[in-house]
Structure formats: C-alpha cells, structure tokens
Amino acid sequence: MTKAPILSVDGLRVTFRARGRTVTALRDVGFSLQAGKTLALVGESGSGKSVTSLALLGLLPPNGAVAGGNAFYRSRNGETVDLAGLSARAFRKIRGREIAMIFQEPMSSLNPLFSIGEQIGEMLDLHEDLDAATRRRRIVEMLELVEIPAAASRLSSYPHELSGGMRQRVMIALALVCAPQLLIADEPTTALDVTVQAQILELMRRLQREMGMSILFITHDMGVVAEMADDVAVMYAGAVVEEAGVGELFAAPAHPYTRGLLASIPRPDRPEGERLKAIPGAVPPLFALPRGCAFAPRCSFALPACQRRVLLMEVAARHRAACIRAQEVLADA
Amino acid sequence: MLSSVADPAPAMLKYVLNRLVGMVVVLFLVLTITFVIVRVAPGDPAALMLGPDATPQDAAQLRAELGLDQPILVQFGKFLLSAVQGDLGQSLFFRRPVLSVLAERAEPTTFLALFSLIFSIAIAVPIGIFVAYRRGGLADQGAVSTAMLAASVPSFWTGLVLQRWLATGLGWFPASGYGGPSSTFLDRMGYLILPSIVLGIVNSALILRFTRASMLDVLGEDYIRTARSKGMSEARVVLKHALKNAAIPIVTVVGLTFALLVSGAVVTERVFNIPGMGSLVVGAVLRRDYPIIQGTLIVVAALYILINLLVDLLYLLIDKRVRY
Numbered sequence: 298m299t300k301a302p303i304l305s306v307d308g309l310r311v312t313f314r315a316r317g318r319t320v321t322a323l324r325d326v327g328f329s330l331q332a333g334k335t336l337a338l339v340g341e342s343g344s345g346k347s348v349t350s351l352a353l354l355g356l357l358p359p360n361g362a363v364a365g366g367n368a369f370y371r372s373r374n375g376e377t378v379d380l381a382g383l384s385a386r387a388f389r390k391i392r393g394r395e396i397a398m399i400f401q402e403p404m405s406s407l408n409p410l411f412s413i414g415e416q417i418g419e420m421l422d423l424h425e426d427l428d429a430a431t432r433r434r435r436i437v438e439m440l441e442l443v444e445i446p447a448a449a450s451r452l453s454s455y456p457h458e459l460s461g462g463m464r465q466r467v468m469i470a471l472a473l474v475c476a477p478q479l480l481i482a483d484e485p486t487t488a489l490d491v492t493v494q495a496q497i498l499e500l501m502r503r504l505q506r507e508m509g510m511s512i513l514f515i516t517h518d519m520g521v522v523a524e525m526a527d528d529v530a531v532m533y534a535g536a537v538v539e540e541a542g543v544g545e546l547f548a549a550p551a552h553p554y555t556r557g558l559l560a561s562i563p564r565p566d567r568p569e570g571e572r573l574k575a576i577p578g579a580v581p582p583l584f585a586l587p588r589g590c591a592f593a594p595r596c597s598f599a600l601p602a603c604q605r606r607v608l609l610m611e612v613a614a615r616h617r618a619a620c621i622r623a624q625e626v627l628a629d630a
Numbered sequence: 631m632l633s634s635v636a637d638p639a640p641a642m643l644k645y646v647l648n649r650l651v652g653m654v655v656v657l658f659l660v661l662t663i664t665f666v667i668v669r670v671a672p673g674d675p676a677a678l679m680l681g682p683d684a685t686p687q688d689a690a691q692l693r694a695e696l697g698l699d700q701p702i703l704v705q706f707g708k709f710l711l712s713a714v715q716g717d718l719g720q721s722l723f724f725r726r727p728v729l730s731v732l733a734e735r736a737e738p739t740t741f742l743a744l745f746s747l748i749f750s751i752a753i754a755v756p757i758g759i760f761v762a763y764r765r766g767g768l769a770d771q772g773a774v775s776t777a778m779l780a781a782s783v784p785s786f787w788t789g790l791v792l793q794r795w796l797a798t799g800l801g802w803f804p805a806s807g808y809g810g811p812s813s814t815f816l817d818r819m820g821y822l823i824l825p826s827i828v829l830g831i832v833n834s835a836l837i838l839r840f841t842r843a844s845m846l847d848v849l850g851e852d853y854i855r856t857a858r859s860k861g862m863s864e865a866r867v868v869l870k871h872a873l874k875n876a877a878i879p880i881v882t883v884v885g886l887t888f889a890l891l892v893s894g895a896v897v898t899e900r901v902f903n904i905p906g907m908g909s910l911v912v913g914a915v916l917r918r919d920y921p922i923i924q925g926t927l928i929v930v931a932a933l934y935i936l937i938n939l940l941v942d943l944l945y946l947l948i949d950k951r952v953r954y
Contacts, residue, residue, distance in 0.1 A: 356858055385864070392861035405852040410874045410949055420860050455950045471860075 301371060302329035303479060303511045304353075309366035309381060311345075311352050320583050321535060322348045322361070324591075327609060328530035328540050330479070332371075335505065335512040337522040337543070339558070340532035341580055346515045349532070350481045353380050353513075354398055355388040370396070373478055394424040397472035401484040403464035407456040407471075413440070414452030417471050424475045439470040442507075443500060462493035469500065476508060483515045498524055519562050523547065528615075531555045534580060534591035537609065541616040551618035551627045553596045590620070598622045642946065645954035646939070653935045660931040661713060661924065665706055668920045675722050675918035696722055709924070718928065719921035723914070728925035732907065738808055739906035741819060742898065743891045745826035750834035751884060758841025758880075763868055765846060773838065781835035785894055789828040789901035797824060806903040825902045829894045833887040840883040844876040851875070877948050885941035892930050 311323040323345045330336040338346045351357050353368055368380040372395055383391070392398075400406040408416060417436045421427055427435065433452070440448035443466040456464055465485060472480060482501065486494035498521065505512060514525050522529055522543065529546045531539040531554065539552040550556040557576040578595040581587060587594055593603035602621055612623040620626060676692040677684065693699045697708070712719060718728040761770040797805035803824040809817045848854065849872055857871040858864075896908035903909075907926055914922035945952045 354859055356855055389861045389863065392859055394861060398856075398859045400852060400856065402852055406856045408853040408857065408871055408875070409951060411871075419862075423861050457951050468856075471856075 303332040303371050304330040304368065304513065306349075306353075306368045307366055309349065309352065309368060310364040311348055311357065311361060312364045313358075313361045315360060318584070321364075321586075322583060323352070324535040324586075325608075326366070326532070326535070326537050328528075328537055330511050330513055331528070332478075332511055333505075333509050334527040335514050335525050336528045336530060337526035338513060338515045338530050338532060339517060339519065339522055341517060343534075343580055343583075344532040345535040346517075346532055347483055348535075350398065350483050350513065350515055353481065354392055354396060355380070355383060355385065356398075370479070393420055393477065394475050395477055396479045396481060397475070397477040398481040398483065399465070399468045399472045399485045401487050403461055403468050403488065404456075406468055407464055409456055412453050412455055413459075413467050417467070417474050420471055420474050435474065439474045440467070442473075442504065443467070443470040445470070461489055462496065465489060465493075465497055466500065469497075469504070473504060473508065473510070477510060479511045479513065480505075481513045481515070484517070485514075486521065487516070487518070494521075501525070519558060531558070534586060535583060536591065536619065538592065538620070539618040540609065541613075541618075545613070545616050549613075549627050551612045551616060551623040552592075552620045553598045553622075553626055554592045555618075556626060557595075598626060642943075642954060646943070649939050649942075653932070653939075656935055657928060657932060660928060661710065662706075664924050664927045665709060665920075668918070668923050669702060671918075673918045675920065678918055679722065713928075718925040721914075721919055721922050723917050723919045723922070728921045731910070731922060732925055732929060735905060735907045735910045737906075738818070738822065738904050739895055739899070739908060742822050742825055742829060742895055742904065742906060743888070745819075745822055746828075746830035746833065746891060746894075747884070747887070749826055749830035750837055750887070753830070754834040754837035755841050755880065758838045759845055759868060759873065759876075762842045762845030762849060763864075765849075770842075774842070777835040777838045780831050781839075783831075784897075785828055785832055786897050786901050788831055789825070789898055792824060792828055793901065806901075808904050808906075821902075821904065825898045825904060828901070829891065829898045832894060833890055836887055836890070837880065837883055841876065841880050844879040845872060848872045848875045874948065878945060881941055881944050881948070885937055888937050889934060892934070 306329070307327045309323055309326040310321065313320050313322055326345065326349050328336060328338070338349060340346050348357070348361070352361075352363055353370075357363070363381050366381055370378045370380050370391070372378055372391075378387070378391070380391070407413075411419075414433075414436055417439060418432055421432055421435060436452060437449050440451060445451055445463060445466055456467070459467065468485075480501075485501070486497050489497060501512065502525065504510075512525075514521075516522060516525075526543045529539075529541060529543050530537045531546075531552065533554050539546065539550065539555045541551070546555065547559065550559055554576070557574070560574040561576060563573055576595055581591060581594070587604070589604035590596070590599075590607045593599040596603070598620070600621070607619045607621055609617045609619045610623065612618045612627060618626075674689065674693075676689045676696065676698065680688055680692060690699070697705065700708075709719060716729075718732075720726065721728055721731050724731050757773055761767070761773045764770055793805055797803045804821050806821075808821050845868075849868075853875075854867060854872055857867045892908075895906060896912060898904075899906045899908035900912065907929075911923060911926045913919070914926070942954070946954070
C-alpha cells in the first residue's frame with residue numbers, strides 16, 4: 298500500500314514566547330504517515346514529540362505558535378488541509394471527527410465532574426446528530442469495543458470510580474467514538490503498569506485493524522515502538538533526525554543518535570556484566586542549541602563539517618536520516 | 631478495578647442531622663458568650679433609659695422590674711429556658727417581644743443582603759472567568775487592580791460618595807430611608823438598590839479574585855486540553871468544562887462573604903438610614919438593650935450556620951467525589 302500519505306509534515310517550526318524571548322521548540326520536523334499505518338514518533342523528554350502532536354491539532358498553549366512549515370492532512374472527503382495554518386474555527390471541524398487524541402495521563406485527562414456517558418456522549422453531540430436511543434447505543438458499543446466490563450452500567454460512572462487502565466480505555470473510547478481517520482496517541486501507556494500497558498497496546502492494535510484508522514504514536518519507549526509501529530521517526534532537540542520502517546531502523550540505524558538509543562536498551566541476551574551503553578552528555582537546552590547538527594557535541598562520528606545545517610536525506614529505500622556520515626553509520630551496523 | 635457506589639441518600643440524611651445537632655451546640659455557645667459579653671460591658675440599661683435626671687431609687691426600681699437585679703446565673707437560666715421555648719425575651723427599650731421587633735426589621739436587611747449578593751455574583755463571576763481566560767491581558771490587570779482597590783475602600787466612604795453622586799447629584803436613586811408607611815413593597819425595594827451596590831462592591835472584589843484564581847487553576851488542567859481536542863467551541867470549554875470544576879471555591883467564597891454582608895449591613899444601613907437589623911443592633915448596643923443584642927446575634931448565627939450547611943450540600947451537587 299503506497300497510497301498518498303494521510304499526514305505529511307514538512308519543515309514544521311514551532312516557537313514559544315517566554316519572558317520576552319522566543320524559543321524554538323521545533324526546528325525542522327518532517328515525517329509522513331501512511332493511511333491505516335502506525336508511525337511512532339520517538340525521542341527523549343524535551344525532544345519536541347508532544348509539541349509536535351499538540352501543534353497538529355492546534356492545541357499549543359497560548360504562548361506557542363506554528364512559525365513555519367506544512368502539515369498536509371488528507372481529510373475524509375479527500376480534501377487536503379494544511380494543519381499548520383488552520384484557523385480555530387477550522388480546527389474545530391477536524392478535532393474529534395477527523396483527528397482525535399489520547400493523552401499520557403488517564404487520571405487527569407478525563408473531566409472529574411462528568412460521567413463517562415456524558416463525556417463520550419458529548420463527542421457524539423458535537424459531531425453527529427443522533428436520537429437518544431442511538432446515542433446511548435453508540436456509547437455502549439464503544440465501551441464494549443474497548444473491553445469495559447458491564448459497559449451499559451458504566452455510563453453513569455465517574456472517572457474516579459475507575460482504575461488507570463480503565464480510564465485509558467474510556468479515553469480511547471472517547472477518542473474513537475466518531476471513528477476518526479487519525480488517532481494521535483501521546484504516550485498513552487507511559488503512566489500505566491506494565492501489564493496494563495500491554496493490554497492497552499493490544500487493544501489499540503485490534504481497534505486499528507477493525508476501524509482502519511492511522512495512528513501517530515508518540516513514545517520514548519523503544520520496546521513499545523517495536524511492538525506498535527510500522528514506521529518510525531526519531532526526534533532530537535526539536536527536529537526529526539531519522540525516519541524509516543521499523544524493521545530497517547532497528548536492523549540498521551543510519552543516524553548516530555538512533556544507534557545510541559538502540560544501544561542503550563537493556564536486553565537479556567547481552568552478555569552478563571556488559572555495561573549499558575549510555576549516550577554521553579545531555580540534550581542541549583533549546584535556547585542554546587549548537588550550530589548545525591544538534592547532536593554533534595555528543596556524537597562519536599562528528600566532524601567539523603557537522604557545524605553546517607544538515608537536512609533529512611534519503612540513505613536507502615524508505616529510509617531518511619539527517620547525518621552527513623549516514624552511509625558510514627549504516628555500513629558500520 | 632471498578633468500584634461500586636453505595637446509595638448516598640441515607641448517609642446524607644445522617645450528615646444533615648448531625649450538622650443540625652452541631653448547630654444547636656454552636657447556638658448555645660453563641661447564646662452564652664453574647665449573654666456574658668453584653669453584661670460584662672460597662673453601662674446600665676436602667677440608667678440609660680431613665681436619662682440623667684433619674685434618681686438612684688428610680689433606677690433600682692426599674693432594674694427590679696426588668697429582672698436585672700437578680701443574680702446573673704438566674705438571669706441566664708431564665709433566658710435559656712424561654713429561648714428554648716422560642717421566646718427571646720422582651721426588648722428593654724421597645725418593651726415588646728424581641729422576635730416581633732426583629733421581624734419588623736428583617737425585611738430591609740434580608741433584601742439588602744440578597745440584592746447585594748446577587749449584584750456581586752453577577753458582576754464578579756463573569757468578569758473573573760473572562761480575565762482568567764485572558765490571563766495577563768489589559769482587562770486582567772485592570773480587573774485585578776480595581777478589585778484590590780474596591781476591597782480596600784471602606785464601604786461607608788463608597789456609600790457616601792455614591793449617595794452624593796448618584797442619588798443627590800443625578801437623582802437616579804432615593805438618597806436614604808426606607809419609604810413611609812404608605813410605600814409599596816416595590817417602592818421600599820427601590821430604596822435598597824444603591825445600598826445593595828455599595829454593600830456588594832467589597833464582596834464582588836473578593837468573589838472576583840477567587841473566581842479568577844480558581845479558573846486559572848482549572849484552565850491549566852489536562853481535561854481542558856481533552857475538551858478542546860473534542861472539537862468544541864472555546865465558550866463551551868470554559869463555561870461547561872472549566873466553570874463546573876472551578877465552582878467549588880467560588881461557592882465557598884460566596885458562602886463566606888455572607889459574614890461580610892452581615893457586618894457590612896450594619897454600616898450600610900447606618901449610611902443610608904435604613905431601619906434594618908444592622909441599625910437595630912447598633913441602637914441596641916448604645917442603649918444596652920441586652921435582649922435585642924442577644925436575639926439579633928442568635929438569628930444571624932443561625933443563618934450563618936444554615937448557609938454554611940447549604941454550601942456543603944452544594945458541593946455534593948457539583949462534585950460526585952465529595953462524600954459526607
């Protein structure tokens with residue numbers, strides 16, 4: 298399936314005003330998400346993954362703004378919409394119906410003062426015109442779809458009466474009740490127990506098979522990437538530094554940062570006593586980024602030429618990386 | 631996992647009953663303390679009633695008539711006994727039952743308090759919501775500093791200024807009083823508009839600051855982002871999802887401002903010459919009319935406790951997590 302992508306982001310820039318100065322949170326974010334597939338956006342805290350997801354739905358905080366780039370989204374009726382320059386009014390038509398989002402904290406992402414039924418029902422009220430019986434049936438069906446036991450009796454429950462895993466199921470039900478084309482999942486399992494995490498991931502995979510939506514999956518967990526993603530975009534300091542199919546990326550990373558990330562995953566098959574390979578140094582603060590490649594100061598492959606601006610380049614079929622020595626990194630794998 | 635919820639109704643009934651029992655205890659304490667305080671304060675009601683020309687014999691006779699010559703414990707016992715039966719005694723000055731004097735004065739004070747509460751909520755809550763939404767903007771800074779100023783200016787001063795400007799000057803409102811014996815109810819309410827505004831100003835300042843702070847907290851919550859991600863209008867995000875969550879602190883402060891209303895009414899009624907409970911109690915203090923002072927304080931204390939109970943019950947209505 299190599300149709301036109303459902304979401305194609307290019308050169309996305311986001312800036313924040315803070316205490317009179319402007320900080321660039323996203324410098325150059327580009328990736329594309331194929332219809333019906335899952336793209337994982339990975340990176341450390343502060344790399345700009347969440348900012349990217351919020352920017353795509355126009356949910357940036359008031360001091361943040363999209364300062365450049367495009368995010369072309371192909372809507373249900375085949376029109377192409379640039380999410381990077383959308384008005385508040387136009388975003389309201391996209392949110393919930395075309396693109397829905399689930400968040401990291403299921404504890405705080407549901408409104409504590411409204412029942413589950415009210416919160417899911419509101420989504421239907423906003424986008425569809427249903428009679429009371431159909432509305433109720435749709436809510437119950439959706440709760441059953443996310444495997445909430447005794448769904449019909451849960452409509453009048455409040456979030457505080459549910460466990461974290463159940464709340465995340467409710468969040469997923471809320472996001473998917475209007476059958477959006479694209480689901481943005483911002484670290485949906487990070488706040489959950491490992492066993493619950495596995496259940497939620499399995500649920501999302503099943504729903505994707507059944508409903509056919511595309512997923513932009515934001516995570517910092519390479520294990521989750523391996524389990525969920527078809528394609529991966531790796532972010533570092535506000536830019537995408539590598540984009541590839543999940544198999545290609547794990548087998549042969551072309552960017553030294555990705556390589557470092559993969560090498561730092563603890564694995565039971567490594568020889569006993571071998572130390573984990575941490576990436577030396579720390580992510581630079583956004584207001585003090587080095588010139589050129591932001592990873593260069595921590596990179597063992599770095600050359601003086603890395604101080605020039607590096608763009609994402611094709612390094613193999615369906616594999617792009619922003620590194621001047623990508624071929625050598627690939628060959629070294 | 632999924633927790634089941636017990637039927638809250640019997641638990642709530644029990645809670646309300648407990649609170650009412652607690653109210654009796656508090657009222658007893660209020661009775662005792664006011665009884666002691668008014669008698670410890672210097673001044674002799676008999677001497678004040680008879681004027682400077684009275685002889686000590688006259689005063690002694692009047693004291694005996696009023697029962698003030700008996701030991702204080704006996705006086706207290708008699709007072710408690712009749713209070714339990716719903717009789718708050720006779721006014722020393724009016725020579726009439728305290729309750730009937732209070733009933734006469736209750737109308738202007740009740741409506742003064744009610745109007746000023748409505749006025750302050752109507753002004754403060756919408757502005758508080760708006761400036762919290764436009765945090766840091768010009769309107770926000772203006773509202774916050776105006777509220778600071780309004781809370782700092784004493785109400786007798788605001789009262790006099792507005793009286794001179796809007797009543798005497800522009801003639802929009804009656805300047806003072808509460809109408810004559812032939813005035814209709816609406817006429818009398820007309821006399822309360824300006825005093826209600828004066829009394830409401832200080833409260834609105836407080837309610838505004840609480841509304842703003844509470845809304846600011848809530849607007850930063852994750853579920854507000856979730857609400858926005860559903861594709862609803864900003865008005866709906868703010869007025870449905872945020873306001874309900876911000877309501878508990880707002881309801882609390884509205885309940886608390888009731889105490890300010892009572893003390894404020896004393897001053898405002900004085901400035902506008904309104905024959906309410908405020909001016910009644912001030913007069914009673916000056917005349918050492920013990921039963922009136924006691925009676926007023928008991929009624930006000932009972933009202934205050936009831937309003938607090940009402941606020942606590944409102945919490946239940948707003949937030950299903952609240953359990954008593």
